Amino acid sequence: MIQTPSQTVTLEEFLKLPETKPASEYIDGKIIQKPMPKTRHSRLQGKLIDTINQVTEAARIAYAFPELRCTFGGRSLVPDIAVLRWENIEVDENGEPLDDVLIPPNWTIEILSPEQSSNRVTGNILHCLKYGCELGWLLDPDDRSILIFQPEKQPELRQGKDELIILEGIPLNLTVEQIFAWLKMRE
Template identity: 55%
Template sequence: MTASLTQILTIEEFLKLPQIEESSAWEYVDGVAMQKPMPKTRQSILQKRLLIEIDRHSELYTALPELRCTFAGRSIVPDIAVIAWNRIQTNEVGEPEDNFIAAPDWSIEILSPEQKVNRVIDNLLHCLKHGCRLGWMLDPDDYSVLIFAPKQEPNVCRGGCQLQVLEEIHLELTAEQVFAWLKIEKR
C-alpha cells in the first residue's frame, strides 16, 4: 500500500520533511506527499540488470537508481533515471550536485503490485511534458513494457518486440530479453 500525507504542502515544505530521505522513496505530486512502495525482488532484479545494460552501452549517459528529480512543481523518484552526463551539475570540486532539478532524459518505472498504474503513468507523462525524451513502464506480471515518447502514441511491447531506447544509447533489447532476467537458475 502506498502511504501519503494528506496535508497540502508546498514543494519547499515537502523537501524539508525529514522522512523523505529516511525511508522508501517519497514523491510530491499536486501538493501531496506520497510514499512509493518498497521494491520487491523482481523489481530489484530488473532494476539492477537495466542499470548495468544501459551503462554498458553508453558513454554519454548514466543510469541512476532511485534519483530524486525535482522539476515543474513535482518531486519524483523514478526507479531508474537515465541522464546525459553533461546535464549533471557539478560543484566547485567537480562532484555532482546533490539535487537534480530537471526531468531525466529517460525515466523508467517498474510496477510493483501495490502501485497505482495511473500514478506511475501520470509521472511519466509529466516527465515527457517537461523535457524527458523517453519513458518506460515495465509490468512484470504482464511481461510487457509500455513505452512513452513525445508526440507519439504509447506503445505496448511484449515478446520479441524491440524496445525503443535513446538514439545515443547503443542497446538492443526486446521485452522477452528483459523479462528473461527474472528466470533464476539454481546453483
C-alpha cells in the same frame, strides 16, 4: 503507494523533510510514499542500470541512476531509474555530481509493483515528458510487457520479441523478452 493525510504541503516544505525509505514523492500538493521494492523489481532495476551504464558511462553518453530524486515542474519524483545524458549531469568544482537534480531525466524507467497504481506511475512518466524527458518506459513484470512513452506520440505496448526504443545516442538493442529473461535465476 502510501499517501499521507490530506493536509497539503508546499514543494519547498516537502523538500525540507527528511528522506523516507522507501522514497516519498511530491505530487499535486500531496506526499505519496512509493512501495518497498520486492525481489523481481530490484532484479530488473539492477540489471537495467548495469546494462545501460556498461554502454554509456565510459563513453560519457549518459548515466542510469537508481531512485534519483528529480524536482521540476512543481513535482518531486523518484523514478526507479533516471537516465541523464552526460551533459545534463551537473557537477561541483571537484567534478562530482550535485545532489539536487532540478530537471527531468532524459529517460525515465518505472517498474510496476503489485501494490502500485499504474495510472499514478503513468502520470509521473507523462509529467516527465511534459517537461522535457525524451523517453519513458513502464515495465509490468506480471504480464511481461513494456509500455513506451515518447513526447507527442501515442504510447506503444511492446511484448515478447518486440524491440524496445532506446534513448537516442545509446548503442543498445534490447527486446522485451531479453529484459524479462533476467528474472530467471535458475534453470
